[in-house]
Amino acid sequence: MDDHLRTGRSEGTVGKALDALDLVCAQDRPVRFSELLPLSPWPKGTLYRLLQTLVKQGMLHVEPETGSYTPGLRLVQLAHSAWRKSSLAPIARPHLDALSGKVGETIHLAQLDRGQVLYVEKRNARHPLPMFSEAGKVGPGYCTGVGKAMLAHLPDRERCAALQLQAFHPHTAQTITSAEELEIELAKVREEGIAFDREEHEPGIVCVAAPILSPTGRVLGGLSVTTSTARRPLEDLATLAPLLRETAEMIAEDAADWQFPG
Known part of the structure; x- marks a missing residue:
């Protein structure tokens, strides 16, 4: 609760x-x-x-x-009205379909909601995997790739407030469990422009994620490609980073006239 x-x-x-x-x-x-x-x-x-x-x-x-x-x-x-007017999903749909067709893995589109990850759209892999995420579900920001991608690019004051809302519950042995440790991780995300989930939320589940940013650097959302370690190692998944960034940039370009909800 x-x-x-x-x-x-x-x-x-x-x-x-x-x-x-x-x-x-x-x-x-x-x-x-x-x-x-x-x-x-x-x-x-x-x-x-x-x-x-x-x-x-x-x-x-x-x-x-x-x-x-x-x-x-x-x-x-x-909810349907909010999805159409306040969600990136309708704008991003063709780009998610294209990315899904190219990589064949699970695609997530998310937005930040009070420091947490709100999954607004999902494309299943060609061979679907059981995992927590579903469109409409809220997940943690601190231990998901898409959450870290968005948190990293918030202005300092907003990021500090968002970090205070994180539970830092150790879901796995890999989970980041303190704001100090997360800040170090987010600095790397800002430098590299990409974030990873290294089995931090669910055992065996890894992802690579990128932020969707407006021309002024405002966080509009996040995009990720997710798979299992049994199917694809994280090092292999990381090679999709350029394609992921390109897709995020195309979504941001299409969202240029979108009235982003504050």
């Missing part, structure tokens, strides 16, 4: 309602009130009122027979 849900720090009714919506959406199945209550920072009456408000607004649906909550159709409509 996110820290703001554990502590109940969100202010106002709207903030609390959004936190309650996050709580339902974080579950991978329909969830009953009795299951949500131990996870929430609010008393029973407050949580019930928040959920009922969300149901009335169409943001949540409650199954009459079971009382289970699921995301509502209005939320689906809003």
